[in-house]
Amino acid sequence: MLDIAADLQRWAEEGRDFAVATVVAVGGSAPRGPGAALAVDGEGTVIGSVSGGCVESAVYELCVQALADGADGADGESVLERFGYSDEDAFAAGLTCGGVIDILVTPVRAHDAQRAVLGAALAAAGRGEPVALARVARGPAALLGHALLVRSDGTARGTLGGHPELDRTAAAQAHALLEAGRTGTVELAEDGTHCPGGLTLLVESTVPPPRMIVFGAIDFAAALVRAGKFLGYHVTVCDARPVFATAARFPGADEVVVDWPHRYLQSTRTDARTVLCVLTHDPRFDVPLLTVALRMPVAFVGAMGSRRTHDDRDKRLREAGLSERELARLRSPIGLDLGARTPEETALSIAAEIVAERRGGTGLPLTATDTPIHRASASDGRTAAA
Structure with missing residues (x-):
């Protein structure tokens, strides 16, 4: 909910x-x-x-x-x-x-009785605060639907009913899922022990939206900003050139930062959900930026450029000391092969690759595959079960 x-x-x-x-x-x-x-x-x-x-x-x-x-x-x-x-x-x-x-x-x-707990959870989620809501999804009818609100500091509000230890164990399990940014289910016994079969709890976690940082204040970046917002990302545009990196040119961005890309990336907050899109295709910016980016535990690193640009970039990154394993993380040229030409088509191509990477998709037409259309992936924090 x-x-x-x-x-x-x-x-x-x-x-x-x-x-x-x-x-x-x-x-x-x-x-x-x-x-x-x-x-x-x-x-x-x-x-x-x-x-x-x-x-x-x-x-x-x-x-x-x-x-x-x-x-x-x-x-x-x-x-x-x-x-x-x-x-x-x-x-x-x-x-x-x-x-x-x-x-x-x-x-x-x-x-x-549950109104206050559910209302507090909704208010916290509406404010963008990290919060987990644990509810009894399967078990005795008297407990079904009972809710427990757990905040990022581990404090809890509400009760699932039943044994006193149930709330304590459920709060700990919900807090662990919240820290991982995951929504899933937890199996517990009615007395709060970890024996499955008694109760199933649905734990919904809400965390701040993942970040997309777009490096390079170009026309393709403006289209990618719109695509990123559509996908639910908090989007930042960064460029060292103040004449191009302006809020007026990127009204859809949450932030527009004037700074050297590698310096900004070293100083800003990132996590395992962060997406980095390098659109500058200029070695002055790309090499120091990607040297930092490919050594960070982020979800996606992609760089724009032609095949020739990619080959030159790869050579420079090797000279900068990046390993084969680090270079293998780079999506370059960025995007899926859609035949894209316009900024909007290119942004769609990039967004499609990001979704495929996040969800474990192949990037192939569905008519060319026989795998399930809807499937969970380990990187999908919203649907994985505990």
């Missing part, structure tokens, strides 16, 4: 009753991963998605029913439903892609 935190926070502030349906587990080919959510308020307004359309109508009805069940003042109960492909009835609610998804539907009414 944290993926639609901004809208849900507004509903909470307005005092609306609503029900949230959250994907807690997937099997086979499924369009959305754990944490994907759909919500319905008391007026029937719907936001979000759990399947890209396959089972939305059925999930909508579950949310409406969950709200109706608590309309008499009693706390509504959470329910867990499974959706898969139905061979017997082509019109039954199911996933035509052949996958299976488990969905937890939780009513959130103004008087519900």
